[in-house]
Amino acid sequence: MSRLPVMSSKRVLTNSNSSSENDSAPAQKRLRKDTDLHKPQGAATVVSGRRAPLAATRAPLSRPVRGVGAATVAVGPSRGALKPSVASTAAKGGNMKPPVASTGTKTGGGAPRRHAWDLKGKVSDMEDKVRNYQTRVKSVNQENEVLKDSVVQSQKKFAEMQKELEEQSGQIRVYKVQLHELSGVKEDLEKVSNDKNFLEKELANLEGKYKVMETLRDSQETELQTLKMKLSVQESTLTRLQGNLRNTEEEVRSLKETVAQQKDELHAGEMERRRLHNTIQELKGNIRVFCRVRPLTGGGLSKHIQLMPSDNKTMTLVKTEESHTGKTADTQKNYNFSFDRVFGPQTSQQDVFEEISLLVQSALDGYNVCCFAYGQTGSGKTYTMEGDEFDETRGVIPRAVQQIFKAAAKLEAQGWEFTFTASFVEIYNETLRDLLYTGKASVRPEHEIRKLSNNEVTITNLTYEKVINEDQVLGLIALANRNRSTAQTAQNDRSSRSHSVFQLDIEGVNAGRDVKCKSTLCLVDLAGSERMVKSQSQGERFKEMTAINGSLSNLGIVIAALANKESYIPYRNSKLTYLLQSCLGGNSKTLMFVNIAPEPDSFGETLNSLRFASKVNDCVIGTASANRK
């Protein structure tokens, strides 16, 4: 910190001396000269508070600060030197007057340089300087005052500003708190904004949906209108229909009465049909014989069998005998036969069955029916009775079974309920064998034919299988064939030497009419009828032949006895006739197929078969009566 220049004469002197150090010696002279030159007109005293006061003996000559005379400049105690910058600032501010230019000796380039001896002049200069300084001090003091005011003002302002600053700091703190709060609010706002965006999207979505719903509602309203219209139309239709319904109910009531009446009529008609059907069958004969000629293995016709194309009931067996001498013509002997039907080699299985289907119907009507095939081995008995697996070549048994189940289904509509029981038995060497047996061969049971008190015939230990449809029966036939072929393997050609008897027991009940019926359909494939030359038959074969011939001839005897209405019918003479007695007796309808092998070398057997069949054909079995209760 620089001090303001202190106006002391001593310092001034010192300064003068220092400025002209080399001139110290002649100082008094120069002082005298100056004093002479510048005689002060009054005395001036500079009083300094701290330093020794400098007595100005003379007033400055050139530019006195005060009027001529003594002037006292009181310089206050220096409280601190003004900074040059402050002084300078004060000067610049205009509050300070520029320093008073010295009119005395100039130390610089401008003021005249005094001689060392010019002390007076120097004093005068110094006084000038002092005055100048005083003026400057005054002005500085003034400036100082101004500055003090200014400082006070500034301090006040500073205090105010500080206060304001504090207030503002307080305010800032408040703002900060608010800002902090606002940042939370901002987050909330962002959240709200996000929610808003989401809700806007939702809203847009819902608006879209709303529009769709509106469209839907519109279309549904339209639909509703349409439905209302339809409803009203349907209500009127309903009213009309209700009227119609009442009328219809009336009609239904009367129709029910009619139906009941017609059912009665239908039942009566059915009974009448049965009666008439039976009459026809009786007129046709309760025992009928059909002759069927098998085709030749290589095709064509054999010459010895002559069939009349115009007549399907007769046939001629022609025997040509060569002349023994060769001189006479060959003799030809004709054997004429007539049967209920003669089927040529081309007759189909269907055509054959049509002829016996009426008899099958009779079985359902409650009459015992027996159908058997007679003929030599290989003449076509099995083919006629069973046929083979193809539809067109199916034989009598599968076709009869099919017809029976179809007819039974139709009769069910008239209140009939049927139960069917099937059995399949083989008679070999006068021994019975169950063809539906499925148990172990080693424990095969033995069978006996028994006649019950109600004249029904049954076989002990035989499988009687309840069947409800055609397929089941076909399955049993297949089982019987397997059983037969097993036996056949054990004994060569056994099937030809045994009779197989398929029986279907039929029981019908019409609960509404309180009518029952019971009958048996019996389909028999007889053993080969060929007669063996006794001399060639030995052992088992002889036994077989005897059994076969015995049973077949007994069949002829029984049929003849029945035809002759003999009191004793020898059914028990063979297992076959004993088993078939209910089917052959008075209460039955019998059909015999006589199968013919067309080969010339079978002529003898053919003749025998035809003769046997003719005998049967000549029989008339007594009028059959249905087994009804």
Ligand SMILES: Nc1ncnc2c1ncn2[C@@H]1O[C@H](COP(=O)(O)OP(=O)(O)OP(=O)(O)O)[C@@H](O)[C@H]1O
């Ligand atoms: N009407 C026919 N049309 C075509 N083929 C037939 C006819 N009759 C029989 N046959 C055929 O002749 C052969 C012998 O017939 P089938 O086996 O039926 O004789 P069968 O009298 O039953 O002999 P067996 O006493 O040995 O049982 C069989 O191949 C059979 O297919």
